[in-house]
Amino acid sequence: MSYRMANAVSYCEIDGQLIFLDLESDRYFRLSEALEIRFRAFVQTGETSPNALAELATHRVLVDAQDGELLPRSFALATPHHSAIEREDSSARTALLAVPEVAAVVAYFRSQLRSQRVPLLRLIARASAYRQRHTGHRRGLCSETDLLRAVEAFTRARLLVPIEPRCLLDSLSLLRFLARRGLYAHLIFGVSMDPFAAHCWLQTDDLVLNDSVGNVMAHTPIRTV
Structure with a gap:
């Protein structure tokens, strides 16, 4: 099975820590240190172990690549002045x-x-x-x-x-x-x-x-x- 980031989920990094937002469940959360390492590997290479992919899907960070989308992808805006x-x-x-x-x-x-x-x-x-x-x-x-x-x-x-x-x-x-x-x-x-x-x-x-x-x-x- 192939995976992608869940459309409802986005993340940012603050002081080396990844923070996630899930709009579908209206919550902010962090991953365990081990799972965060695997998520970073997925973002960088698109690959990680099948068990890690399944666990990330359990946390609703990743979904089946064929799933539909409700919102456009998030993107960066200019720094406010x-x-x-x-x-x-x-x-x-x-x-x-x-x-x-x-x-x-x-x-x-x-x-x-x-x-x-x-x-x-x-x-x-x-x-x-x-x-x-x-x-x-x-x-x-x-x-x-x-x-x-x-x-x-x-x-x-x-x-x-x-x-x-x-x-x-x-x-x-x-x-x-x-x-x-x-x-x-x-x-x-x-x-x-x-x-x-x-x-x-x-x-x-x-x-x-x-x-x-x-x-x-x-x-x-x-x-x-």
Whole structure:
């Protein structure tokens, strides 16, 4: 049997340690030292012992090479150098007009994230498909001015929505808010160690949309959607 990385699984390396994210089971994990060595061998050469391959498949790191995919493969974005929330570019009136829409989209994603019927992988796949439908192939054609104004309107309106902020909740909500305006953004998951912490944010090229550059740089990207 031939294997490949599970589409729902991605990983990064921090201080010589591999950290894995499984979106299907919504968990972060590490492998044993011995299994990590075998996984590195698989990544470098595509080969390892049959027993190791089977064990990696048991941990859902590898899957049958014929299995289908729900999401595009993760990829690297530019190192962030700018932050949209550290700029001011829209009017308070624009933000006020956006409150009903922002309240609705935040409430929607809160209910979806709380639901046990919608796995995180499926929810993110739907968000990615929604973005594709509304932005098409305009990934690199977004006006930065339009992007900054939309982010500022969302950020100000979000302050008036009485739902506790959460990075995943607000990133998914902003992703949809931008997509409705034909504006493309990437959803990035990141982790940090000592102590372990998981985070996510939106980014376009080297522009962070809903976080500060300093906070984003404190996390190592593990998945880009």
